Amino acid sequence: METRRLEFLVELARLGSMREVADVLGVTTSTVSQQIAALAQEVGAPLVEPVGRRVRLTPAGRRLADHGITILAAVDVARRDLDPGAEPAGTVRVAGFATAIRRSLLPLLPDLAASHPHVRLVCAEHEPTEALALLADDAVDLALVYEYDLAPRPFGRRVQATPLWSAPWGLGVPAADADPAGDAVAVFRRYADRDWIVNSRNTADEDAVAVLAALAGFTPRLSHRADSLSLVEDLIVSGLGVGLLPEHPGPRRGVRVLPLRGPGVRLRARAVVARGRERWAPLALVLARLTGSSAARPGR
Known part of the structure; x- marks a missing residue:
């Protein structure tokens, strides 16, 4: 139903006269009558009945007017809540x-x-x-x-x-590994024959590894998947593979992070x-x- 029409019904229940409703809402008496008639058609029940030269609410009209007070209050609260200029809540x-x-x-x-x-x-x-x-x-x-x-x-x-x-990421490798010279492509090529560790719940690092590996001319062997960075480090320390790790903060003992430059990897x-x-x-x-x-x- 049109909530604006509920306002006419609620005011009629409060004031008891269409003329007084018209004065309060700044419309004509005819408009009040038309809006309440349209509301009655929407709800499928008569809302007012004549009493001499006046009208009064039917039982259905009184019930809807009671609901209308709550409905109009809720609409007003919703408008205030969604107002971009309102106090956030x-x-x-x-x-x-x-x-x-x-x-x-x-x-x-x-x-x-x-x-x-x-x-x-x-x-x-x-x-x-x-x-x-x-x-x-x-x-x-x-x-x-x-x-x-x-x-x-x-x-x-x-x-x-x-x-x-954003944050720079590098390649996590065992701390004992020799430091390979060159850019990111050269670093990746050095580890082409290793097993690789990627995320178990997201493909972002897998995609980044695939891009750099393709530039280095190989397809990485994705052997292990882990969501926890600490578990990735454990796998690296155990010699089970290499994988991307953030440059900062530094990794745990037994792991080193090789910087990747030209191209770099930034999260x-x-x-x-x-x-x-x-x-x-x-x-x-x-x-x-x-x-x-x-x-x-x-x-x-």
Whole structure:
């Protein structure tokens, strides 16, 4: 039903006269009568009945008027909640990879709680493919994802991806290995016959490895898959393969990270929202804080 028509019915229940309703709402008596008649047609029940020269609500009209008070109040609350200029309030659901939650989101929480106590964040750790699927299903409001510059992710037109920060990644190898000379292609060629370790829940590093390996003239033997970076390091220490690792912070003892240059490998973090949702006040606030925080720490 048209909620604007409910206002006419609620006012009629309060004032008892179409003329008084017309005066309060700034319309003609005929308009009041037409709007209530149209509402009756929408709900399929008579809402008023004549009593001499006046009208009164039918039992159905009284019940709908009672509902109308609640409905109109809820609509008003929804309008205020969705107003981009309103004070932010609500729960922002976030799915993202662990580093972005730890580095970008958690530092915001103390100041956010102090300045906007009615904004609440709930977080879930997910790899990019999982986080973007949750965003597409409207199960979260914000996805924190990553890609590598060598294998950029196509996000599509339905979402808005905002850059946050980037970090250099290198090739994690056993610490005892000799230091190969040359650019990234030469480094990869040195390890062409090794087993390779890639992510078990996301293909981003697998794609980056494939690009550099192709430039080096070989197809990598992808033997192990691990989601945890510490497990990747354990596999490397055990001599089971090599794999991409962040240059900073340094790896554990027994692993070294060979820098990759020309071309390099940089992980790029992105904050992704459904297009149009960024105007929702709580989400706009979190995005502004995320991008402002990232701008203060460029380069990594």
